[in-house]
Amino acid sequence: MITLLIVDDEPLVRSGLRAIFEGTADLAVVGEGNDGAEVPSLVARLRPDVVLMDVRMPLVDGIQATRNLLGDGTRMPAPKVLVLTTFGSDDYVYEALRHGAAGFLLKRSRPEEIIQAVRTVAAGDSVVFPEAVRQLAGPGHKGSAGRVMEGLSAREKDVLGELAAGRNNAEIASALYLSPETVKTHIASVLAKLQVRDRTQAVILAYETGFIRPGAHPAGHAAARRHGRRQA
Template sequence: MTGVLIADDDDLVRAGLRAILGAEDDLTVTGEVTDGADVVQAAVRRRPDVVLMDVRMPRLDGIQATRLLLDRFTADAPKVLVVTTFANDEYVYEALRAGASGFLLKRARPEQIVEAVRVVARGDSLLFPAAVRRLAASYGRPDGRIGRAELTAREAEVLTLMADGLSNAEIAARLVLGVETVKSHVGSILGKLGVRDRTQAVVVAYKSGFVSL
């Protein structure tokens, strides 16, 4: 069972998300908050697997709430899925930079919302390559951080496909590998790059020039 914490100041949005997620046998809403300032305390108490985080909230926005949340958990941090009205919202890029695992549009269909929660809960990132490229470009010129010698040839292949937005299952199919083997490669990549999740690994891949913008 995947537990989800909903953070949104709109009553109708929370009710809609609660109804959509509650209809699934493998998902449950463990709590709701109406402001980013309450996210960390709720997450500590409820221990959700995923936080659906509204970008714009009155006292503390979703970006700051994401930073505080991920700083609070040194291990087993919940995945953050940012919920936004506009895909090109500047807040989205800041939230990804803060450590969110992906973003979801509020106008997404119910089945897309459910699948997005499942995707990030199992350790994949809900990445839109164009958005991540724009995020990486905001860092400026490539810094050469990744040398190919740091990664094995297979890890380099996996990271390149991650940057294309492929999930572990899709990478496994592309490279004719088992999903668990891909997960192992992803874990090794994260460790070598010193990042906490796939989104940050992909940003580093673009920022370093390992993958072309």
């Protein structure tokens, strides 16, 4: 059973989300909050697996609440945070992702999309929409972070490209002709070398450093490698 905490200052949104999850056998809402200020105490008391976090709330917004909850990533176990937003290009979403949110959902998403997103982040994956990340995380200067990218192996770069395309582990394994366990190993190595907490932050860094260029297909270089292998 995956337990959920819903944090949103709109009662109608909270009740709508609760109704969606009541129809599932593996998801259970264990609590609700109407502001980010309530999150620490609610999480400490209820121990949810996933927090659905609104971005804009009157006292403590979702970004600060995410930062307070996840901190530097050393306080474990911590729930996964799935950000709820009205606009996919909201800069607040980008900040939440940078502070450790596992992904984000548009409030207009279909019920089945919301359910799948919760299951995805609870399983340790991320929910990142490549088009939105391309808009939110424009390329910055390469600097030391760019040099870290150069330290990735060719296969690790392929895996990072697939992550940036929004693919999960099984899809990456299929695309790169690898076993799921090998994909996990490569992802762990990428996160360690980039010194980031999770795959979402790795994708953001890939865009910020220019490793992935806005407008380019994130996994294009991996596809080229695969094409070359098939031609060989």
